[in-house]
Amino acid sequence: MFFHIVLERNMQLHPRFFGRNLRENLVSKLMKDVEGTCSGRHGFVVAITGIESIGKGLIRDGTGFVTFPVKYQCVVFRPFKGEILEAVVTLVNKMGFFAEAGPVQIFVSKHLIPDDMEFQAGDMPNYTTSDGSVKIQKECEVRLKIIGTRVDATEIFCVGTIKDDFLGVINDPAAA
Amino acid sequence: MEKSSPVQKTVVLQPFVKLVRLVARAFYDDYTTKSDNQQKSAKSDNRGIAAVVLDALTRRQWVREEDLAKDLQLHAKQLRKIIRLFEEQKLIMRDHRKETAKGVKMYSAAVAATTDGRAEDKVKLHTHSYCCLDYAQISDVVRCKLHRMKKKLKDELEDKNTVQEYGCPNCQRKYNALDALRLISMEDDSFHCENCNSELVVECNKLTSEEVVDGDDNGRRRRREKLKDMLQRLEAQMKPLMDQLDRVKDLPIPEFGSFLAWEARAAMAARANGDLNPNDPLRSQGGYGSTPMPFLGETKVEVNLGDGNEDVKSKGGDSSLKVLPPWMIKQGMNLTEEQRGEMRQVAKVDGGSGGAAKLSDDKKSVIGNGDEKDLKDEYLKAYYAELLKQQELAARLNQQEYEIQLATTSPGRQVAKKAKREEEDVEWEEEAPVAANGNYKVDLNVEAEASGGEEDDIDWEEG
Numbered sequence: 001m002f003f004h005i006v007l008e009r010n011m012q013l014h015p016r017f018f019g020r021n022l023r024e025n026l027v028s029k030l031m032k033d034v035e036g037t038c039s040g041r042h043g044f045v046v047a048i049t050g051i052e053s054i055g056k057g058l059i060r061d062g063t064g065f066v067t068f069p070v071k072y073q074c075v076v077f078r079p080f081k082g083e084i085l086e087a088v089v090t091l092v093n094k095m096g097f098f099a100e101a102g103p104v105q106i107f108v109s110k111h112l113i114p115d116d117m118e119f120q121a122g123d124m125p126n127y128t129t130s131d132g133s134v135k136i137q138k139e140c141e142v143r144l145k146i147i148g149t150r151v152d153a154t155e156i157f158c159v160g161t162i163k164d165d166f167l168g169v170i171n172d173p174a175a176a
Numbered sequence: 177m178e179k180s181s182p183v184q185k186t187v188v189l190q191p192f193v194k195l196v197r198l199v200a201r202a203f204y205d206d207y208t209t210k211s212d213n214q215q216k217s218a219k220s221d222n223r224g225i226a227a228v229v230l231d232a233l234t235r236r237q238w239v240r241e242e243d244l245a246k247d248l249q250l251h252a253k254q255l256r257k258i259i260r261l262f263e264e265q266k267l268i269m270r271d272h273r274k275e276t277a278k279g280v281k282m283y284s285a286a287v288a289a290t291t292d293g294r295a296e297d298k299v300k301l302h303t304h305s306y307c308c309l310d311y312a313q314i315s316d317v318v319r320c321k322l323h324r325m326k327k328k329l330k331d332e333l334e335d336k337n338t339v340q341e342y343g344c345p346n347c348q349r350k351y352n353a354l355d356a357l358r359l360i361s362m363e364d365d366s367f368h369c370e371n372c373n374s375e376l377v378v379e380c381n382k383l384t385s386e387e388v389v390d391g392d393d394n395g396r397r398r399r400r401e402k403l404k405d406m407l408q409r410l411e412a413q414m415k416p417l418m419d420q421l422d423r424v425k426d427l428p429i430p431e432f433g434s435f436l437a438w439e440a441r442a443a444m445a446a447r448a449n450g451d452l453n454p455n456d457p458l459r460s461q462g463g464y465g466s467t468p469m470p471f472l473g474e475t476k477v478e479v480n481l482g483d484g485n486e487d488v489k490s491k492g493g494d495s496s497l498k499v500l501p502p503w504m505i506k507q508g509m510n511l512t513e514e515q516r517g518e519m520r521q522v523a524k525v526d527g528g529s530g531g532a533a534k535l536s537d538d539k540k541s542v543i544g545n546g547d548e549k550d551l552k553d554e555y556l557k558a559y560y561a562e563l564l565k566q567q568e569l570a571a572r573l574n575q576q577e578y579e580i581q582l583a584t585t586s587p588g589r590q591v592a593k594k595a596k597r598e599e600e601d602v603e604w605e606e607e608a609p610v611a612a613n614g615n616y617k618v619d620l621n622v623e624a625e626a627s628g629g630e631e632d633d634i635d636w637e638e639g
């Protein structure tokens with residue numbers, strides 16, 4: 001799920017950035033530092049959408065670096081148990097398959113793939129129905145449901161299922 | 177109060193009433209307002225109370241919760257607790273209104289028009305709550321509930337939504353699918369033990385393919401049996417409810433609208449009844465619907481014709497109302513001719529008690545004495561048309577700003593507008609004869625209704 005929230009961060013800035021472009025420098029550094037990172041609490045920071053406030057800088061003794069407390073608005077992506085996501089298959093093996101929904105990695109184990117889909121080893125390992133009408137392989141787009149998440153301080157990993165109504169392959173670029 | 181007009185019961189409502197009764201007994205049978213430790217003696221055991229309340233609600237449309245409590249001889253607090261439960265469960269709609277003398281009158285009139293009972297007249301003027309069954313939502317909610325119950329059991333039976341476990345055959349370490357990212361090996365795309373790097377195997381917890389029997393597995397098997405049994409019992413016990421849901425699925429759903437809309441419509445219908453000579457036998461035989469019909473059908477009329485201009489609307493409304501009687505009769509297959517007559521009889525009385533009794537008497541003196549049926553027929557036809565127009569206009573006025581109305585009025589309505597200004601002086605009795613001649617009066621009434629606002633129903637009372 002996506003959220004638009006306000007986060008705070010203390011930014012350390014080298015004195016060479018001081019000057020009339022200080023604010024711009026601060027913001028671009030913030031973007032570089034924060035966008036694309038993941039925190040277990042808030043999820044993945046997708047994009048910074050605005051700066052709320054920049055507090056007074058504090059010069060650190062002995063270094064000349066200055067710390068600015070910056071409040072910024074950003075879009076975060078945080079997967080939840082029970083959430084339905086669309087993801088791209090990245091790897092297929094006999095244990096199941098891995099998929100990515102943006103920055104999130106999801107693993108779907110074999111027992112959560114419909115029973116009528118069999119694993120086919122080879123150059124392009126895949127799961128295929130007996131009549132060959134549906135095939136899950138690398139680059140496939142699937143709709144899946146998250147049934148479990150592992151949230152670490154800097155990482156979120158999900159386990160999903162496609163064994164439910166309206167889940168499964170939604171688009172196969174290889175077949176098209 | 178206990179009995180409501182037969183139309184609601186027999187025509188469209190009945191299958192839905194049955195549904196509600198089944199729901200009450202299936203899900204709320206052992207609901208009690210007492211907490212568990214309070215329940216000591218059998219005397220204080222009020223299980224089944226929820227079913228009683230739901231049943232009572234099926235015999236009403238919108239009802240003031242205080243009145244309901246009185247009818248059921250329940251403490252108001254107790255009832256409120258149950259009502260709140262049903263609100264949470266999305267079975268009923270609720271509305272709260274800071275009561276005014278006008279509101280009380282409106283409500284009384286509406287109750288009188290829709291049931292053959294009367295609302296309590298002496299009501300303290302503070303905030304009151306009203307509630308009404310939401311049949312549309314009930315059928316959806318119950319369907320969803322049953323679906324979720326079944327799904328939950330089935331999912332558990334089929335081991336869905338469980339995180340796959342893996343074990344190392346070498347060092348017996350256990351992993352699960354959430355570790356997958358760490359276990360995947362780049363060499364052969366399979367999972368390897370972090371400890372000894374041997375290939376992991378799937379821990380089989382599919383109970384059906386279980387061969388090894390140890391204590392843990394026995395527990396699992398018992399659990400599975402229990403789940404299976406639960407699912408079977410669910411299917412069996414919910415069968416009547418599911419059948420009723422299927423039956424109700426394609427039927428048009430009785431809707432009473434929001435509280436204010438319901439009240440306005442009821443008042444309008446009461447007036448319509450009063451306007452027409454209620455003793456006219458022609459009316460009882462005519463295809464035109466009975467009092468409560470507007471409560472059941474009008475929403476549809478508005479939806480269909482929302483975009484049309486006024487003339488089109490009134491015409492459309494006209495025809496749709498004419499089409500309606502077969503639609504209603506189709507529902508109430510056991511509705512006999514006498515029943516319908518009976519019901520109108522009731523409606524007539526209601527119209528009177530709704531505050532329009534004098535009006536109807538006046539009307540009677542105008543048309544009731546005429547012997548020629550043709551004249552009556554024609555009069556009635558014209559009158560129905562105007563009434564329909566009036567109803568629709570009034571309904572629209574309820575929703576729209578008066579200003580907007582004025583902005584879009586045709587020149588014809590300007591006359592009415594002017595008349596509205598003199599409204600205070602115009603007595604209903606004076607208007608009545610005019611009405612017999614043409615439609616001028618009806619327009620005037622509509623405007624008066626919209627602009628009159630507060631004094632509106634008091635005017636009616638006086639009339």
Ligand SMILES: [Zn+2]
Nearest residue numbers: 344347369372
């Ligand atoms: Zn091992």
